[in-house]
Amino acid sequence: MSGNEDVIKAIVGIEPGSALADVIAGRADIMALTQQTHDGALMPENPGGLSHAERAALALRIAKINDHKAFEEHFETMLEKAGSPDGAVRMADIWFDGGSDPRARALIRHVDLVAHAPKDATRRDIELLQEAGIADADIVRLSELVAFVSYQIRVAVGLALMKGLA
Amino acid sequence: MSKIVHDFTTDIPVWKPYVTPLDLAEASADQLEALKVTPSNNKVSDYVLVLAHDVETLKHRSPLFNAVMYNRDGLSRAERELGAVGASIVNRCIYCAAVHASRYNQLAKDKYVIAAVFADGVDAEIAPRLKAILNFAVKLSKCPSEADADDMAALMSAGLGKDEILDLILSTSLFGWANRLMHTLGEPIAG
Numbered sequence: 001m002s003g004n005e006d007v008i009k010a011i012v013g014i015e016p017g018s019a020l021a022d023v024i025a026g027r028a029d030i031m032a033l034t035q036q037t038h039d040g041a042l043m044p045e046n047p048g049g050l051s052h053a054e055r056a057a058l059a060l061r062i063a064k065i066n067d068h069k070a071f072e073e074h075f076e077t078m079l080e081k082a083g084s085p086d087g088a089v090r091m092a093d094i095w096f097d098g099g100s101d102p103r104a105r106a107l108i109r110h111v112d113l114v115a116h117a118p119k120d121a122t123r124r125d126i127e128l129l130q131e132a133g134i135a136d137a138d139i140v141r142l143s144e145l146v147a148f149v150s151y152q153i154r155v156a157v158g159l160a161l162m163k164g165l166a
Numbered sequence: 167m168s169k170i171v172h173d174f175t176t177d178i179p180v181w182k183p184y185v186t187p188l189d190l191a192e193a194s195a196d197q198l199e200a201l202k203v204t205p206s207n208n209k210v211s212d213y214v215l216v217l218a219h220d221v222e223t224l225k226h227r228s229p230l231f232n233a234v235m236y237n238r239d240g241l242s243r244a245e246r247e248l249g250a251v252g253a254s255i256v257n258r259c260i261y262c263a264a265v266h267a268s269r270y271n272q273l274a275k276d277k278y279v280i281a282a283v284f285a286d287g288v289d290a291e292i293a294p295r296l297k298a299i300l301n302f303a304v305k306l307s308k309c310p311s312e313a314d315a316d317d318m319a320a321l322m323s324a325g326l327g328k329d330e331i332l333d334l335i336l337s338t339s340l341f342g343w344a345n346r347l348m349h350t351l352g353e354p355i356a357g
Contacts, residue, residue, distance in 0.1 A: 019328075020328075023328045023329055023332055024332065026239065026240070026329055026332070027233075027237070027240075027332060027333070027336065029229075029233050029237075030230060030233045030234055030237070030336060033226050033229055033230035033233065034230065036226045037223050037226040037227060037230065040222035040223045040225070040226055041222075041223050044220075044222040044223075045222065046222065048220075065309060065310075066309060066310045066311070067310040068310070114346050114350050115309060116309050117309070118257045118258075118259075118345055118346045118349055118350055119256070119257050119258035119259075119349070121349060121350040123184050123353065125350065126184040126185060126350070126351065127184075136185040136186050136219065137219035137220070139185050139219075139351075140185060140216060140217060140219035140220045140351070141219065141220045143346065143347055143350060143351055144217070144220045144223040144227075144347070146346055147342075147343045147344070147345075147346035147347050148223060148343055150309070150342045150343060150346055151339045151340060151342050151343035152339075153311075154306055154307070154311060154335070154338065154339035154342050155335060155336065155339045157306065157311045157313065158306060158313065158331075158332075158334075158335030158338075158339065159332075159335065161313060161314070161315060161317075161318045162318065162328065162331060162332065162335070164315050164318065165318060165322065165328065
């Protein structure tokens, strides 16, 4: 999905002119900034040490951990658009723990922890990333990716519940 | 001597990062712009200097944060803070909980609600409207979300308008984001 389309509106199925669309229009600034952050987290101009394909693959894991099928499909499409390189495709497999690649192991372990149980994260979890050779700037990029996608999925879940209101 | 804070409190700790914050002397033009650094405004928190490593999200995140928490109309500022507190309890972000619980106390001019929430979580004996807000925030913050149609109906019964429910979804979700940065990238030290 390109930067011009609103991922949340597409996933929740917000019809223009509907009652929900009217309510959301009151927070159009926030919805636009959310989409811009999505593009900055998934397809940054300067991806640093995390490629667009890896970002899509890790976001796909986060969608799976949140049991959100529509977001899984969205990130799957982004992974395909990034060329579906083998290494990234394997990272999206929820049963894959990184195997013998220390960098992949560290990235996957951290994404799963922070997506599912951020309350359990400690200093040691950041040290494990550093010991796997991941630079501090990339640790921040990875953290923003998990944190942002966790936010975006919750906004969509909430809006879908609002859609059910009379 | 520094002491890590492990219990919920309204005394705001000092946040100490596990990673090295950006050195302003080495900042790019994009980073300086996102940080809004000027010769007269060169005090930037360690937290923002850490996030400046990822300038392409930071430049949108700061205005987004302000819009969600401070935009006019919709849910009261105090009740948006309660959404933030609900998320921060689930994610055990001691720092975020302290900042936003103390903001709730200032805005609502009340200390009872937060004290009860810190003591008893969703079982806290607080006004029905606040209870519906807290309960929804806690359930939406679980992974996967546990919020359902009954929780949404409870918000409507408690008197929230749809514009207010949208603001609650946004402030709660925003702290699903903020907690995953603040609690994982550093630790709260007693001030």
